Amino acid sequence: QVQLVQSGSELKKPGASVKVSCKASGYIFTNYAMNWLRQAPGQGLEWMGWVNTNNGNPTYAQGFTGRFVFSLDTSVSTAYLQISSLKAEDTAVYYCAREDMVPGNWGQGTLVTVSS
Amino acid sequence: DIQMTQSPSSLSASIGDRVTITCRSSQSISSYLNWYQQKPGRAPKLLIYAASGLQSGVPSRFSGSGSGTDFTLTINSLQPEDFATYYCQQSHSYPRTFGGGTYVESK
Numbered sequence: 046q047v048q049l050v051q052s053g054s055e056l057k058k059p060g061a062s063v064k065v066s067c068k069a070s071g072y073i074f075t076n077y078a079m080n081w082l083r084q085a086p087g088q089g090l091e092w093m094g095w096v097n098t099n100n101g102n103p104t105y106a107q108g109f110t111g112r113f114v115f116s117l118d119t120s121v122s123t124a125y126l127q128i129s130s131l132k133a134e135d136t137a138v139y140y141c142a143r144e145d146m147v148p149g150n151w152g153q154g155t156l157v158t159v160s161s
Numbered sequence: 162d163i164q165m166t167q168s169p170s171s172l173s174a175s176i177g178d179r180v181t182i183t184c185r186s187s188q189s190i191s192s193y194l195n196w197y198q199q200k201p202g203r204a205p206k207l208l209i210y211a212a213s214g215l216q217s218g219v220p221s222r223f224s225g226s227g228s229g230t231d232f233t234l235t236i237n238s239l240q241p242e243d244f245a246t247y248y249c250q251q252s253h254s255y256p257r258t259f260g261g262g263t264y265v266e267s268k
Contacts, residue, residue: 080257090197090205090248092257106256107162140204148195148252149207149216 047071049141051152057159062129065155067141074122075099078144081115081126084154085137095144096124131159163187163251167260173268180236182263184249189229193253196225196234199262200245208247209234239265 052066067079081093094105096115103115114127124141136159143150164187174180184194192212197205207216209225212232222237236243244267249260 089262090250090259092259094256104255147207147210147214147216148250149210151204154204 047143047150049143049150049152051139051141051155054156055158057131057157058161059131059133059159061131061159062127063131063157065126065128065139065141065157067124067126067152069122069124069143072143075119079115079117079124080142080144081124082140082142083109083137084140085134088137093126093139098124128157131157133159135159162256163190163254163258165249165251165258165260167247167249167263169263170261171264171266173266174239175268176239176241178239178268180239180243180265182234182247182249182265184227184232184234184260186230186232186251186253190251190253192228193251194225194227194232195250195252196223197248197250198243198245199248205248236265 048070050068055063057063075098078095078097080095083091083093093109096103101117112129116125138154138156140154141152166185168183194212196209198208199205208219208223212227213225224235226233244265247263251258
């Protein structure tokens with residue numbers, strides 16, 4: 046069955062970087078694009094963008110350019126989200142989700158906490 | 162960008178009630194509308210895709226309808242496990258956008 050397993054919670058200081066992983070299994074990784082989403086504490090869902098798993102080409106939503114980088118390692122069917130120069134307002138749960146006509150496959154979420 | 166407006170933002174209901182949540186898009190999205198349920202500390206769970214398609218494993222008391230700009234999620238006979246937050250999302254175009262959510266709480 047399709048599974049997206051994300052890396053564990055992270056506690057980082059302002060200005061640091063973090064890299065969240067999303068390991069896919071149960072399907073051919075390069076057949077489906079991967080979305081990244083953010084949910085700040087007590088807030089709704091924000092779509093951050095997506096990455097083409099065939100060529101690695103990322104597309105970023107407005108507000109997620111510059112410090113946010115989507116990358117892949119297709120040899121291990123894993124997508125990554127890296128955030129640099131972390132700010133307190135980056136504190137959120139980050140989700141990966143497979144792009145699909147039936148978009149039901151999400152990772153379990155990774156909590157990134159930015160605090161001094 | 163397509164704006165998604167959900168209403169109400171919260172509602173109180175009792176077990177057995179019929180609950181209706183609406184979602185309106187700022188422009189036509191045909192039937193490219195999905196509904197998710199989210200419980201605290203959990204990832205969103207897909208309930209309805211393409212406006213009215215019931216995701217595998219989701220109870221039949223959940224149903225979706227609508228096309229164009231106006232959509233509805235209906236829960237027939239609310240069950241204890243249905244208290245949660247519900248989101249609509251358009252998959253018509255990028256950027257993907259979500260409604261603000263509807264919190265369904267126990268009356």
